[in-house]
Amino acid sequence: MFHRVFLPETNTPQIELPTELALRMGCNLDQLKVLPDVAVQALDIAKDPNCSVTRFSTVVEQDVKLTTDILRMANTVVFSGGQRITSLHQAIIRLGFRHCKNLILSSCIGSLMRRMSIQETNSREKLYKHGFLTALISANLNNLFGIRFMGEDFTAGLIHDLGRTLLAMFMPTEFKQFDKLDFVEDQYLLEREHAALGTTHCDVGGWFVQHNMLPDPLCQVVRFHHQPELSGEGRLLTTLVAASDEIANFVHQLGAPRELPIDKLTMLVKLEEVGVDRAIEKFADQSTQIVTMALSDLCSLNSRKS
Ligand SMILES: [Fe+2]
Ligand SMILES: [Fe+2]
Structure with a gap:
């Protein structure tokens, strides 16, 4: 599904x-399948314009790999400008929901590319x-x-x-x-x-x-x-x-x-x-x-x- x-x-x-x-x-x-269940749930929650940062990050943090990947990408120089981001909560505040939703997608696509058996x-x-x-x-x-x-x-x-x-x-x-x-x-x-x-x-x-x-x-x-x-x-x-x-x-x-x-x-x-x-x-x-x-x-x- x-x-x-x-x-x-x-x-x-x-x-x-x-x-x-x-x-x-x-x-x-x-x-x-590109999106694991946690990612689907998080992207769904973020459709609500009044969604709270805490609620969103609590859902994403259920998936440790997803959270780690998002933080890695958020900490690249191009996104962080060299200022360390240490938590998902901070990443959302700094980058915004839309950006974090795209990082979720990117993390899932990266994981898919890794597990494709060639x-x-x-x-x-x-x-x-x-x-x-x-x-x-x-x-x-x-x-x-x-x-x-x-x-x-x-x-x-x-x-x-x-x-x-x-x-x-x-x-x-x-x-x-x-x-x-x-x-x-x-x-x-x-x-x-x-x-x-x-x-x-x-x-x-x-x-x-x-x-x-x-x-x-x-x-x-x-x-x-x-x-x-x-x-x-x-x-x-x-x-x-x-x-x-x-x-x-x-x-x-x-x-x-x-x-x-x-x-x-x-x-x-x-x-x-x-x-x-x-x-x-x-x-x-x-x-x-x-x-x-x-x-x-x-x-x-x-x-x-x-
Ligand atoms: Fe290319
Ligand atoms: Fe191409």
């Missing part, structure tokens, strides 16, 4: 997948790190550009390539043939996937997000992060994640923030097209600091993982 969390119903049509893949994934949906652990780790690096860059860009998402930036960055992890799990042989996990992505990537699989990692991830009843803006990011112009109302969030994904890909390829080729960051141009003022110039000024901070936060999230 799945519950829709904290965002209104959507009119987005159901994504269709090739029958065999849909059957394989459908049979395993229970095992791949033959090659190395592939899962690479995709896990790519998700978190994209999430951290997205949160940094959100701050840099003053966009004012409240954690959606991080959650969406984390989940954007979930379809790749699902393909590695459910179509391991085919996945290995077309995705080398080298993070070199060109404009024909989706066409190649479609020719090989009859679908793309974007649609596989989107299908999964829909079947877990997660918020529609997340579904849009997952589906359209390679073509943000196709995203509807969530276009700004999708473009922000697309830009962060592109930067994360270059970081994986180059391994050194100072070498980022600003002129090749095509998604920053698209961010300007959706109204983010001087995105290229602002990022060019801060690129080294942003990538360094994201890598440092990624290290601290990874070094304390259970």
Whole structure:
């Protein structure tokens, strides 16, 4: 049984997948449930605008791992600004309910990515790190550009390539043939996937997000992060994640923030097209600091993982 969390119903049509893949994934949906019961309960309580911090934190604290994860993420430099947050109560006061709800979602998505059984652990780790690096860059860009998402930036960055992890799990042989996990992505990537699989990692991830009843803006990011112009109302969030994904890909390829080729960051141009003022110039000024901070936060999230 799945519950829709904290965002209104959507009119987005159901994504269709090739029958065999849909059957394989459908049979395993229970095992791949994103939200544990405590998270569903907490997100439900937080729908009430008069919900008390104590009531909310008491529910979340029933799940020790969830609480620990939220505190770890809340204590990254990008969210805490270097000021230590020591309790869930303090995190809610400092960051706000909306932000904490997104941290709950992020924690659950991170846990899911960890427990997905993929033959090659190395592939899962690479995709896990790519998700978190994209999430951290997205949160940094959100701050840099003053966009004012409240954690959606991080959650969406984390989940954007979930379809790749699902393909590695459910179509391991085919996945290995077309995705080398080298993070070199060109404009024909989706066409190649479609020719090989009859679908793309974007649609596989989107299908999964829909079947877990997660918020529609997340579904849009997952589906359209390679073509943000196709995203509807969530276009700004999708473009922000697309830009962060592109930067994360270059970081994986180059391994050194100072070498980022600003002129090749095509998604920053698209961010300007959706109204983010001087995105290229602002990022060019801060690129080294942003990538360094994201890598440092990624290290601290990874070094304390259970
Ligand atoms: Fe992708
Ligand atoms: Fe990606």
